Amino acid sequence: MPTQITVRPDPRQFPSSSRVNYQRRFVRRSRRADLLVISLWASGAAAAALFLASGGAGQFGSLAETVTSMGIVAGLIGTDFILVMLVLAARIPFIDRTIGHDRAVAVHRALSKPALYLLLGHGALLLIGYGMSSGINPIAQIGPMLALPDMPLAFIAMGLMITVVVTSLVAVRRRFSYEGWHLVHLLSYLSVAFALPHQLSVGGVLAVGTAQRVYWIALYVVAFGCLITFRFVEPIVSSLRHxxxxxxxxxxxxxxxxxxxxxxxxxxxxxxxxxxxxxxxxxxxxxxxxxxxxxxxxxxxxxxxxxxxxxxxxxxxxxxxxxxxxxxxxxxxGLFTDAARTSPKVAIIAAGIGVTPIRALLDHARFAPGEATILLRASTQEETYHWDEIRELAAAKGARCYVMVGRRSRVGPGWISEQDALRGVTLAGTFPDLADSDLYLCGPTAWLDLVEADARATGIPQHQIHAERFDW
Structure with a gap:
């Protein structure tokens, strides 16, 4: 076992987690989360279905019409995904409480490549379809297409969207500072704004007086309304108020x-x-x-x-x-809180500056003496940030607290200190009730990935692992 800090529980009574049905609460939240994510992905199918139901199904009479209609469908689904991504980026409180910031970001990123491919397919298929109808090759069709109302803006929008998606790739994103990456991503708002005019003026798909036009304008209003409200207005009001x-x-x-x-x-x-x-x-x-x-x-x-x-x-x-x-x-x-609990016990592992949200979590969490076990990890004594405060909180709440100091082991689980690895310290040995615990992890990403892999190897369900990574 790593070094244990002796704790003296405060004689005050703390509410036992047995009084709260964490599993039932988790099931309700999980259902809401799954329904929300499914509905976000299904919105693309709804966009295509609305087009087909509004006369689009009859526009497949010839090969040229089929290619053109497929291009329209690809554009509608791709645009829908972009608007969904903007909603996810708006940090709406309901979405944050339902699926958490990390999962919202994950869905946002998962939609980015399909959205780009669909929009690229939209442009390519329309060039081919229009070219087949007019009897000229697709490249030559670019000139006449640029002459259409609002099409230059659409081409600019595509270029901006390609820039945003490319900078989202992990290998590219790491070359940017957070501020630089964030500034580039503001182009996505401009891209969507540039794309809207050609949707309303070209092709007649969203002609005046149609249900599709009402639907898409409403979708744009919702997406940008959420962004303006929750990314700009609400933060300004909150900052002024507090x-x-x-x-x-x-x-x-x-x-x-x-x-x-x-x-x-x-x-x-x-x-x-x-x-x-x-x-x-x-x-x-x-x-x-x-x-x-x-x-x-x-x-x-x-x-x-x-x-x-x-x-x-x-x-x-x-x-x-x-x-x-x-x-x-x-x-x-974020959902890296007591509200995410699904199990009667709590296991906490933190390293380096990762102790900061853990310290606040312990301050706020409600558990009875003996329900929580904490492991603090540092490479050197100089990296034991806020450990004294965490020890005091552990003592007050009757939590077991272990500490582990030393460079990482080169054998066995790479997240354990070399000295403790030689002594045979393991995750399961330190947390014997891990299967009945929620595991909260916070620390450097590479280290955290090793801990999470070790935890999964013990058989703990994924929904009981809550990881806070310091990346973006």
Whole structure:
């Protein structure tokens, strides 16, 4: 076993998780989540069905008409997927509470390639279909097509969308800073806006007075309405209402700083331990940066705290913001909270700066003495951020707390320290009740992947694993 920290449970009574039917709550949330994801994917089929039901089914009389109609269907489905992606990017509270930020991002990314391929197919099939009808080759058809109303905007929209999708590829995305990648992704909004005019003016598919025109205009209004409301209006209103400023900073280790915040009615933010906000610090050198950072302490009525590690120029600059700096926020986001529990017990493993959402999670979570087991992992003593606070919370709530310090083992599970691997420490040995536990993981992505793989090898169901990765 790794080193155990002796805990002395507070004599106060804590509510037992047996009083809450976590499994029943999980089943209800899972059904809502699956229904939401299915409906998002099925919306593409609905777009095609509406076209076919509105006369499109009769436009397959010749080969040229068939190719052209297939191009129209591909464009409608692709556009539908793009609008769904915008809805997922809007960070709507209902979607965040139902499937969580991580799954919403995963569905958003999963839709990006099909959407691009469908839109590319849309353009290629229309060029071929129109070329077959007019008796000229598809490349020569580009000239007459550009002469149609609003078509130059459509070609620009396609170029912008290709740029956005390419920068979303993992190998390319890692070459960008978060701010640079975010700026490029703003082009997706411009792309959709540029594509709309040609839908309404070209081809007669969305002719005035048709049900399709009403449907698609409504879909655009919903997508952009959600974006404007939840990405711009609501964050501005929330920031003005809570009036958050920097109250001070504390260096807790070389390159790691806690930023203490003050504000008005911060409990009104509705933040749970384990969630994160998008923070913007209004100084001359940081105002254009937005930072997704987890809380490291649950907000009180007037205070909150985040802890930042200097991993780049952006995070280094916000670590030195002066007292009194105004802060704007978006959030809270994420399901890395007690609300995600499905089982009567809790297992928690955190490494490095990954202890920050874990510390807030422990502050907020409700469990009885003996129901939670915590393992804190660090490569060196200098990386034991907030460990004293976590030990105090563990002691107060009657949780077992183990610590593991040392470089990672080169044999066996690569996430365990070398010393503990030689002693035969295992995941199952440290957490004997893992099968009946929710496993919360947070830390560097490569390390976390190893822990998650080790956990899956024990047979724990995927829905009992909750991983918070510090990537985007």
């Amino acid at each position: 009036r958050i400023t920097v109250a001070g900073t504390t260096t807790i280790a070389p390159g790691v700083t806690s930023i203490h915040l003050s504000g008005h009615n911060l409990r009104g933010l509705g933040a749970a331990g384990g969630q994160f906000f998008i923070w913007r610090f209004w100084t001359g050198t940081t105002w254009w940066h937005s930072h997704p950072i987890s809380l490291s302490a649950v907000p009180t009525s007037s205070t909150a705290r985040i802890t930042v590690r200097d991993l780049g120029s952006g995070s280094a600059r916000i670590s030195a913001v002066p007292v009194g700096t105004r802060v704007s926020i978006e959030g809270p986001y």
